[in-house]
Amino acid sequence: MMATAALYKPTVGKSGEFIRRSAKFRNWVKSWSNTSSEEKPTYVAEKGRYHLFVAYACPWACRCLAVRNMKRLENVISVSVVHSCFLPTRDPAVDPHVGWHFRNPTDEPVELPNGAKVNCDDYLTGCPDPVTGCVCVRDIYEQEMDKLNFSEEERRGVAFSVPILYCKKTNHIVCNESEDIIRILTKEFDEFCEDVKDEDDERGYAMGKNLNLFPEVLQEEILNVNKWIYENINNGVYRCGFAQSQEAYDFAAKNLFTHLDRVEEILSKQRYMVQNKFTEADIRLFVTLIRFDEVYVVHFKTSKKCIREYPNMLNFCRELYSIQAIKKSVVMQHIRDHYYTSHANINKFGIRAISPGFLDILESQPHDRNRFQ
Numbered sequence: 491m492m493a494t495a496a497l498y499k500p501t502v503g504k505s506g507e508f509i510r511r512s513a514k515f516r517n518w519v520k521s522w523s524n525t526s527s528e529e530k531p532t533y534v535a536e537k538g539r540y541h542l543f544v545a546y547a548c549p550w551a552c553r554c555l556a557v558r559n560m561k562r563l564e565n566v567i568s569v570s571v572v573h574s575c576f577l578p579t580r581d582p583a584v585d586p587h588v589g590w591h592f593r594n595p596t597d598e599p600v601e602l603p604n605g606a607k608v609n610c611d612d613y614l615t616g617c618p619d620p621v622t623g624c625v626c627v628r629d630i631y632e633q634e635m636d637k638l639n640f641s642e643e644e645r646r647g648v649a650f651s652v653p654i655l656y657c658k659k660t661n662h663i664v665c666n667e668s669e670d671i672i673r674i675l676t677k678e679f680d681e682f683c684e685d686v687k688d689e690d691d692e693r694g695y696a697m698g699k700n701l702n703l704f705p706e707v708l709q710e711e712i713l714n715v716n717k718w719i720y721e722n723i724n725n726g727v728y729r730c731g732f733a734q735s736q737e738a739y740d741f742a743a744k745n746l747f748t749h750l751d752r753v754e755e756i757l758s759k760q761r762y763m764v765q766n767k768f769t770e771a772d773i774r775l776f777v778t779l780i781r782f783d784e785v786y787v788v789h790f791k792t793s794k795k796c797i798r799e800y801p802n803m804l805n806f807c808r809e810l811y812s813i814q815a816i817k818k819s820v821v822m823q824h825i826r827d828h829y830y831t832s833h834a835n836i837n838k839f840g841i842r843a844i845s846p847g848f849l850d851i852l853e854s855q856p857h858d859r860n861r862f863q
């Protein structure tokens with residue numbers, strides 16, 4: 491086993507509470523049709539110009555993938571997929587950072603500093619990354635910060651996170667905030683959405699340019715739902731898992747389950763999180779629920795209840811997972827491998843807990859959400 495000082499280190503506040511660092515690159519891509527004649531946007535929507543860097547493990551990246559697939563932008567926005575595990579990005583004796591790396595599908599299994607081994611597979615898009623030539627995501631950020639002459643101070647605040655929306659024409663990071671990326675994909679690429687029909691369309695789901703995940707009339711309600719779902723559920727599970735004091739954990743866990751009960755109540759009365767209309771709020775909730783029973787319950791100690799014990803959330807997951815465009819964004823092997831092996835701060839030996847087979851549970855029977863219109 492390799493001796494190393496490299497370790498995932500979440501940012502925590504004074505009371506031991508987990509703090510997610512805010513995204514530093516927040517440029518927008520604009521469609522010509524949404525641009526007035528005086529505007530000269532730096533980034534204009536074009537087919538083949540933009541690229542996403544994602545990890546299938548990461549809920550924030552997967553919400554972008556789900557939207558890209560539903561909007562039929564698979565041939566418009568290309569993707570690089572990283573290996574599921576965090577590895578040292580520099581010589582651990584000098585710099586202890588661990589983060590996302592690129593690998594080839596046929597590479598030997600990755601061996602982590604703690605001895606855990608994790609396979610490479612066909613989801614991986616190669617190393618060095620064909621778009622940037624980088625071997626790890628950190629290098630994409632370092633290149634960008636060099637180009638923009640970031641000061642030492644500015645560099646310190648930057649998390650080397652996925653997703654990243656990248657411009658292949660200018661070789662710049664456009665945006666590393668998934669909240670913005672899903673709206674960009676929803677709103678600005680309609681003229682490029684492919685007009686392909688598949689099982690999802692046949693079953694009555696709007697796809698491609700017919701799908702508006704952030705309709706104007708519902709925006710206020712969507713933003714309101716997003717806010718409490720983010721604080722208490724999406725980020726809430728991390729606040730449980732990375733808490734460094736009993737008080738911080740207790741607070742996060744209590745809030746998490748109060749708000750899961752609130753979701754269950756809403757979904758007992760309507761099909762989706764905002765009325766009976768499928769919106770971005772549903773995708774944002776789904777990416778956390780799908781990871782919950784397989785990972786968060788054990789790894790993040792969100793152990794009061796599983797999603798499979800809540801009939802409405804379970805069937806909500808069944809429905810979303812039955813949509814092929816969303817299903818393609820779920821790779822459970824990457825999810826399980828990532829969380830259990832990448833956070834040696836909370837799971838020293840990288841032991842992957844036995845799976846409850848959540849995806850099989852989802853597919854074992856049809857959803858009952860048609861009871862709402």
Ligand SMILES: N[C@@H](CCC(=O)N[C@@H](CS)C(=O)NCC(=O)O)C(=O)O
Nearest residue numbers: 513548550649650651652666667668
């Ligand atoms: N604000 C970001 C958060 C993304 C994020 O935290 N991604 C995690 C993976 S789940 C990451 O890449 N973390 C690497 C790190 O912080 O070093 C978004 O929603 O796009």
